[in-house]
Amino acid sequence: VFVFCLSFAVSLEAVTLDRVVARVNSDVITLGALNERIPVVVDQMKAAGANVEESSEKNLKKDVLDLMIAEKLQAQKAKKLGMVVSEETIQKVLDDLYVDNNLTSEQFQSLLFNEGSSLEAYKEVIREQILVSRISKMQVNGSNVRDERVLRGYYRKNKKKYWVDEEVVV
Numbered sequence: 001v002f003v004f005c006l007s008f009a010v011s012l013e014a015v016t017l018d019r020v021v022a023r024v025n026s027d028v029i030t031l032g033a034l035n036e037r038i039p040v041v042v043d044q045m046k047a048a049g050a051n052v053e054e055s056s057e058k059n060l061k062k063d064v065l066d067l068m069i070a071e072k073l074q075a076q077k078a079k080k081l082g083m084v085v086s087e088e089t090i091q092k093v094l095d096d097l098y099v100d101n102n103l104t105s106e107q108f109q110s111l112l113f114n115e116g117s118s119l120e121a122y123k124e125v126i127r128e129q130i131l132v133s134r135i136s137k138m139q140v141n142g143s144n145v146r147d148e149r150v151l152r153g154y155y156r157k158n159k160k161k162y163w164v165d166e167e168v169v170v
Contacts, residue, residue, distance in 0.1 A: 022065060024072040029065065038064050071132050078131035085127045093126050 018030040041064050045052050052060070098108060109119050 022069055024069055025076055027072050027076065029068050029072065034061065034065055034068065037068060041067070071128065074132045074135045075128045078135040081135075083131055083134055085130045089130065090123050090126050093130075094123075 018032040020028045021031050021034055022029040038060060042052050042060070094105075094108075097103070098105060101108075103111075112118055112122055
């Protein structure tokens, strides 16, 4: 029985799993996800007018990984704060995508399948992007309100420094 099990194990083909390149608390970023994201970021950079050199591929990979880590952290923070993205919101994003690209749901799912992905995985990407966007807006808006309060408080405490006597010009 032992020989049979050993011979069976030898005949199995080696399967390469997607390598984990970063662990962000309970989430992971795989090499496959990183490699899928790089062309998207390059396209965004080119659209913004940035010069993307091929010699900086190593730096680009590091920068994209840093971006993905930051996004994961923001999404985790949003979830921790209880933020949720409804299925209706995700469906609206998908419907807009279908219209913008003249695709049916079936055609889009076929494209995802050909790229080795699924609609459910894509929905999770959308959900995470929306959470990141919401937490970013919250941080920006919150810091503006806080900054204004700090400035007003400082002004009230130091009002005499900024007081200018009325002048009359004749």
